[in-house]
Amino acid sequence: MAGMTSATGTRIGWADLPCQVRAGVEAIVGDTVVRAVSQPGGFSPGTADRIRTAAGRRAFVKAVSPTQNEVSTDLHRREAHVTAALPEYAPTPRLLGCYDDGYWVALVLQDVEGRHPRTPWRPDELEAVLTTLGDLAVTLTPSPLPGVPSAVDHLSGNFAGWRRVAADPPPDLDPWTSAHLPVLCALADQATASLAGDTLVHNDIRADNLLLRPDGAAVVVDWPWACVGPAWLDTLLLMVNVRLFGGHDTDALLTDTLVSRRAAMTELKPDDLTAVLAGLAGFFLDCARQPPPPGIPTLRAFQRAQADAVLPWVRDRLTTPGSRRARA
Numbered sequence: 082m083a084g085m086t087s088a089t090g091t092r093i094g095w096a097d098l099p100c101q102v103r104a105g106v107e108a109i110v111g112d113t114v115v116r117a118v119s120q121p122g123g124f125s126p127g128t129a130d131r132i133r134t135a136a137g138r139r140a141f142v143k144a145v146s147p148t149q150n151e152v153s154t155d156l157h158r159r160e161a162h163v164t165a166a167l168p169e170y171a172p173t174p175r176l177l178g179c180y181d182d183g184y185w186v187a188l189v190l191q192d193v194e195g196r197h198p199r200t201p202w203r204p205d206e207l208e209a210v211l212t213t214l215g216d217l218a219v220t221l222t223p224s225p226l227p228g229v230p231s232a233v234d235h236l237s238g239n240f241a242g243w244r245r246v247a248a249d250p251p252p253d254l255d256p257w258t259s260a261h262l263p264v265l266c267a268l269a270d271q272a273t274a275s276l277a278g279d280t281l282v283h284n285d286i287r288a289d290n291l292l293l294r295p296d297g298a299a300v301v302v303d304w305p306w307a308c309v310g311p312a313w314l315d316t317l318l319l320m321v322n323v324r325l326f327g328g329h330d331t332d333a334l335l336t337d338t339l340v341s342r343r344a345a346m347t348e349l350k351p352d353d354l355t356a357v358l359a360g361l362a363g364f365f366l367d368c369a370r371q372p373p374p375p376g377i378p379t380l381r382a383f384q385r386a387q388a389d390a391v392l393p394w395v396r397d398r399l400t401t402p403g404s405r406r407a408r409a
Contacts, residue, residue, distance in 0.1 A: 091378060094119045095130045098144055102185045106144070109178035109189045112136045122197055122289030123303065124383075126150050126376030127157070131192055140177055144187035150376040156305035157186040163304040164190070166226045172213055172300050193300050195292035201328040202288070210291055211334075213299035214319060217283075218312040224281035232276040232310025235284065240269040240360035242367035251370050257396060264399070265359050272360035275353035278311035286318040288326075317357060325390040332398075355398045362391040 095103070095117030107114055112134035120129045120141075127145025143160075145153040161179040169175070180187040198206040246254070247262045258265070283290070284306040292300040320331045335354065369385035 091126055091376065092119060093126065093128055093149060095128055095132065095142065098128060098187075099185065101182065102144055102180060102187055105180035105182070106132075106140075106142055106187055106189055107134075109180065110134055110138055110140050112138055117142070124377050124380050125153050125156070127153055128187075139192040141174065141190045141192045142187060143190070144180075144185060146185045150374060152374065153376075154184075154186050157188055159307075160303065160305040161186075161188050163226060163229070163307045164188070167304070168220065168225055171217065171220055172298065173304070174300065174302055190302075193292050193294070193302070195294045195300060198288045198291055198293055198299075200288050200322075201326040202323050204329075205297070206293060207323065207329070207334075209293060209297050210299045210319060211316065213301065214286070214316050217301065218280055218315065221281035222312055223279045224309045226281055226307070229281065230308050232278065232282065232284065232308045232314060233273055235306070235308040235310075236276060236360070236364075237273045239364040240272050241363075242365075243269045243359070243363035245367050246363060251366075258392060261396075261399075265363060265395075268356045268359035268395075269363050271352070272356035275350075275356055276310045276314070278314070279309060280312040280314075281307060282310045282312075282314045284308050284310070284314065284318070286315045287322045311353075314357075317354065321358075321361060321387060321391055324394055325387055331394065355395065358391055358398070359395045362388055362395055365391065 095114070098106075103114065110132070114132045115135050116133040117130040118132075120131060123129060125143065125145060126149040128142060130142045131139065132142055133139050143157060145157055147154055158181065161176060161181075164173065164176040165179075167173050174191040174193050177189045177191060179189070198210060243262065243266045247266055250259060250262075283301055283304060285303065286301070290301065290303045292302055294300060317335070320335060323329050323334070324331045365384045365388035369381050369388055371381065373379075373381050
């Protein structure tokens with residue numbers, strides 16, 4: 082069931098890193114690492130360790146090589162570029178340094194004291210994250226980073242998923258979806274045009290890419306997919322994660338919380354919302370039938386669970402005209 086699905090992968094740990102990588106990390110933190118604790122969540126097959134040094138310094142280390150997954154090394158380099166340039170006042174971890182020998186890439190980040198939000202989402206934790214995303218959208222508009230791809234360029238290929246599904250429908254495609262493939266393709270095309278904006282967005286908001294500090298404040302982590310797009314995109318992606326785990330009326334949240342209470346989201350239009358949700362559903366469904374990437378065996382099941390959560394949402398919005406769902 083979608084509510085039982087989480088973002089998890091298979092990781093290596095600190096002890097699995099070559100000596101020169103560990104030495105490079107220790108050079109960045111300026112001390113010998115005496116303790117490393119692997120952290121759950123996410124899909125990278127590389128390390129995700131909280132480390133502590135002999136002098137008590139702390140940091141968070143992410144390291145990977147093409148042996149685990151070739152794409153992950155590129156993502157680590159992208160994340161290092163983005164994180165290093167984020168403003169200090171943004172609720173994100175600071176990059177302390179990056180080790181890159183051309184094969185292994187290791188990011189050394191500020192260790193944020195906190196935990197992932199609980200799923201299914203608790204109302205108080207969801208409100209804290211919504212507040213942070215609303216504030217972050219204001220802080221990062223206009224985008225402070227030059228050279229970051231636009232959401233249009235970044236996601237247009239993903240939103241072509243429905244056309245790939247229509248050209249080669251999977252055998253388990255449900256009757257409603259099969260009958261509405263032309264509509265879904267058209268919506269996904271519309272979605273691409275809806276992604277224009279000048280906000281730096283995270284573009285991968287999920288519970289496992291968020292931390293809650295002891296005081297309840299939220300911190301946004303893992304920025305390799307950052308792009309420039311509409312201020313509402315990250316909040317919409319959060320709603321996809323909320324929808325996946327259940328327990329909330331996501332349309333009510335988008336209406337009552339985002340539009341009415343957060344000025345950065347007032348540009349959100351109901352038709353754009355439906356179109357982007359349709360594009361995401363097609364992307365998830367198309368990806369879910371592909372072979373798993375090297376070192377990430379659980380990704381396809383997670384993508385299928387997201388498709389199964391989002392597609393009924395799209396169907397409800399298309400088949401309930403005049404309702405709150407249709408108006409968003």
